[in-house]
């Protein structure tokens with residue numbers, strides 16, 4: 079068998095620990111499939127003495143992870159530290175400068191610096207791989223770059239954050255509180271070190287920006303991704319959606335369109351949606367992720383599997399290492415970085431669809447009429463309207479009013495909300511969730 083592929087591991091937390099366990103447990107199988115063994119030369123993390131449940135005595139320790147790539151006994155650096163900037167980015171840069179390959183699960187870093195890093199990797203003619211960064215164990219990056227490579231992808235969307243999906247589906251099944259379920263997701267190792275990245279939709283937005291680039295051949299552009307998380311979703315919304323035949327899921331969606339001048343524009347948005355119970359995404363529960371890609375010849379593809387956790391994420395990291403051991407360098411974003419298109423962001427106003435709107439209103443006469451008048455004046459047509467339960471907001475007794483609109487432009491809903499802005503009848507800002515039917 080050929081010379082081993084020698085790796086250095088930076089970060090020994092949930093994913094790093096999983097990678098060590100996987101490389102040890104499946105060593106013989108991995109060596110056969112890779113054509114050579116994959117061995118660990120050196121490791122680094124913040125705390126050397128922490129008990130991680132794995133024997134690290136056979137690996138050289140570096141206090142300063144940034145120099146891992148400069149070691150002569152290392153061919154590939156595996157970065158499992160996290161953070162868009164800081165030591166992870168410094169490590170990525172020095173690794174490419176040293177002419178070594180990089181595997182990472184760090185979607186924040188790729189969303190912010192992917193183009194720069196891909197350019198550096200291509201200049202150094204080394205691999206830069208990040209299957210674990212998007213949808214954890216699901217091999218969706220490989221599927222887009224290889225299996226669906228012959229297609230124009232028209233649209234890509236899905237459930238990209240395991241923590242949010244775990245929270246929403248557990249609240250749905252058990253009626254338990256948001257904070258309580260979030261703590262459970264953190265204990266299971268799904269959440270980011272700052273869980274607001276999960277629940278505010280930022281993590282899903284990082285992943286969507288990466289997927290867009292690979293699907294559409296555009297430069298990774300995280301800045302314009304509109305992200306709304308799940309903080310404002312109430313148990314009452316989940317119950318209401320259920321009664322109407324929908325489940326609430328945090329959905330990331332991207333597609334390209336052409337503007338009046340014929341320029342291609344990129345639409346990217348993450349937000350909680352009401353997903354019709356006949357749609358396959360409605361039944362994706364727990365920390366599972368799912369991605370739908372629509373190709374112009376293959377049609378609709380659905381990828382589903384574990385989106386977070388040590389084992390699934392390690393599976394994706396080691397798959398990248400096996401590819402590198404086989405000699406696959408490839409362009410990180412499928413086409414050379416210099417050829418990625420700088421598509422301008424698309425506006426959402428002309429998009430059409432149905433929406434769920436929930437208002438928290440003062441419990442007094444005339445309030446409902448005020449809301450429906452704003453809808454009428456903005457041209458929003460209401461399909462169903464439900465006045466539900468009382469709740470105190472501060473010292474005010476309030477009522478939840480939910481409605482589902484007929485199909486119409488998003489700009490009309492925005493106009494209705496503008497007309498109601500500042501109204502003393504509203505005890506809290508309205509919540510809008512668009513509806514995914516098919």
Ligand SMILES: NC(=O)c1ccc[n+]([C@@H]2O[C@H](COP(=O)([O-])OP(=O)(O)OC[C@H]3O[C@@H](n4cnc5c(N)ncnc54)[C@H](O)[C@@H]3O)[C@@H](O)[C@H]2O)c1
Pocket residue numbers: 088089090091092093094122123124125143157158159160161164165183184185186210211214267268269270271385386387388391
């Ligand atoms: N946990 C998951 O399910 C999952 C899934 C996919 C991707 N990821 C990504 O994988 C990466 C690692 O995630 P994790 O869940 O294993 O995190 P973690 O917090 O469990 O582990 C992080 C590791 O990095 C080390 N570290 C952090 N900051 C450091 C610093 N400044 N200097 C030195 N060492 C430092 C810590 O000591 C720890 O060993 C992140 O980019 C994350 O977004 C995680």
Ligand SMILES: N[C@@H](CCO)C(=O)O
Pocket residue numbers: 211213214238239240241242268269270276281385386387
């Ligand atoms: N925090 C992320 C980890 C996987 O990327 C999630 O919950 O999906």
Ligand code: NA
Pocket residue numbers: 209210211212213214215216217218219394
């Ligand atoms: Na993946």
